[in-house]
Amino acid sequence: MTAGPLPDRLPPDAWRQDQALLALCTVLDPAGEGEQVRFVGGAVRDCLLGEAVKDVDIATVHPPQEVMRRLAEAGIRSVPTGIAHGTVTAILDRGPVEITTLRRDVSTDGRRATVAFADDWREDAARRDFTMNALYAEPVTGRIHDYFGGLADLFAGQVRFIGDPRARIDEDHLRILRYFRFLARFGVADAGSADYAACVDKAPTLMALSRERIADELLKLLATSDPVPALVLMLNGGIFRPILPEIDDAGADRVAALITREAAMAQMPDGLLRFIALLPPDAAVADRIAARLKLSNKARSRIAIALGAPVDGDAQRLAYRLGTRGALDRIALGRALSPGDAAVIADWEVPRLPVSGGDLIARGLVAGPDVARLLRSLEQQWVAAGFPDRAAALRLADQLVADWLRSSQKA
Numbered sequence: 001m002t003a004g005p006l007p008d009r010l011p012p013d014a015w016r017q018d019q020a021l022l023a024l025c026t027v028l029d030p031a032g033e034g035e036q037v038r039f040v041g042g043a044v045r046d047c048l049l050g051e052a053v054k055d056v057d058i059a060t061v062h063p064p065q066e067v068m069r070r071l072a073e074a075g076i077r078s079v080p081t082g083i084a085h086g087t088v089t090a091i092l093d094r095g096p097v098e099i100t101t102l103r104r105d106v107s108t109d110g111r112r113a114t115v116a117f118a119d120d121w122r123e124d125a126a127r128r129d130f131t132m133n134a135l136y137a138e139p140v141t142g143r144i145h146d147y148f149g150g151l152a153d154l155f156a157g158q159v160r161f162i163g164d165p166r167a168r169i170d171e172d173h174l175r176i177l178r179y180f181r182f183l184a185r186f187g188v189a190d191a192g193s194a195d196y197a198a199c200v201d202k203a204p205t206l207m208a209l210s211r212e213r214i215a216d217e218l219l220k221l222l223a224t225s226d227p228v229p230a231l232v233l234m235l236n237g238g239i240f241r242p243i244l245p246e247i248d249d250a251g252a253d254r255v256a257a258l259i260t261r262e263a264a265m266a267q268m269p270d271g272l273l274r275f276i277a278l279l280p281p282d283a284a285v286a287d288r289i290a291a292r293l294k295l296s297n298k299a300r301s302r303i304a305i306a307l308g309a310p311v312d313g314d315a316q317r318l319a320y321r322l323g324t325r326g327a328l329d330r331i332a333l334g335r336a337l338s339p340g341d342a343a344v345i346a347d348w349e350v351p352r353l354p355v356s357g358g359d360l361i362a363r364g365l366v367a368g369p370d371v372a373r374l375l376r377s378l379e380q381q382w383v384a385a386g387f388p389d390r391a392a393a394l395r396l397a398d399q400l401v402a403d404w405l406r407s408s409q410k411a
Contacts (some may be wrong), residue, residue: 010142025139034138141411147155165198184230200237215293223271251278264339283307315341354390
């Protein structure tokens with residue numbers, strides 16, 4: 001993190017020069033004084049760190065109905081994505097921009113909140129999770145408004161709840177997992193902090209969350225560049241115990257080993273693949289966990305292939321049997337071959353057997369189960385021969401059919 005005085009303004013990054021975004025801000029704050037509209041949260045945080053800004057969120061003093069009225073008059077398309085909670089989404093060429101009215105919590109139950117609209121910026125900041133996420137910036141000047149020491153925490157790598165960490169967690173139990181995700185991405189692991197102690201103390205409350213929310217947050221955590229220190233803190237504090245008791249220290253070790261192999265294979269961080277590494281290496285157990293978290297059928301299929309029975313052969317044979325993704329997963333997980341073998345299949349188009357059942361019938365077989373049986377035998381020979389072209393595959397078929405016809409005539 002940087003040393004020296006803390007910045008008081010955003011750097012002039014390209015996203016801030018987007019004319020459609022500036023026009024949107026002008027519609028909501030014609031004077032451009034930053035008292036009616038400000039950038040907030042991730043865009044401010046990431047811009048300050050010199051990271052690419054993907055999603056832009058805007059906070060405003062205007063009620064959502066007024067936001068939609070102003071956007072409609074300006075010809076800007078909007079969608080009332082969460083109007084009960086004050087959120088309207090503006091659709092710009094650069095992507096959607098969420099505009100949320102300043103709020104204060106009226107009541108919370110750990111999963112959802114009842115809010116009232118407000119016009120006090122500090123009050124809005126106070127209901128957010130971490131100090132580094134409660135940074136606001138004026139669109140025109142870039143001047144930063146920091147109500148709870150978020151700038152200092154951001155540049156010190158300290159993930160800190162706003163106010164009483166237990167109270168923040170009681171408002172939304174998912175903040176426990178968000179704490180570790182932000183720790184993995186921005187922070188320095190600190191087992192002695194009050195924030196970590198609050199997460200440990202409140203870990204049983206994770207059971208009240210939907211499994212989908214847990215899965216989504218965990219996959220985001222695992223997709224950070226190096227989640228292992230955060231995972232170790234979670235394991236040491238018993239964070240997984242109420243929701244995923246099957247995960248243990250060996251899982252964190254497997255994730256660490258996977259990260260090393262990812263680097264050797266030039267693979268980008270993959271949250272689902274790291275989740276597979278974190279799980280017990282038993283396909284049946286892993287599938288039960290995936291079902292509990294309500295992962296998609298596509299994700300569960302990938303888990304089953306990655307943790308399935310061993311497949312003999314080189315990288316191309318592995319890719320043929322499992323698909324390229326399945327083969328790369330097994331190599332990255334250390335369940336087959338070595339990282340160097342990944343290059344062989346990274347851009348390899350998995351071939352299809354260039355011979356059909358009709359080709360075998362044309363060579364004298366009678367349509368029926370024998371065709372399928374011999375086609376499987378031919379496929380095995382074709383794979384063993386290194387996936388030759390159709391002409392070579394037909395020569396294999398000629399020999400296979402001839403041998404079969406001779407043996408059937410003798411019988």
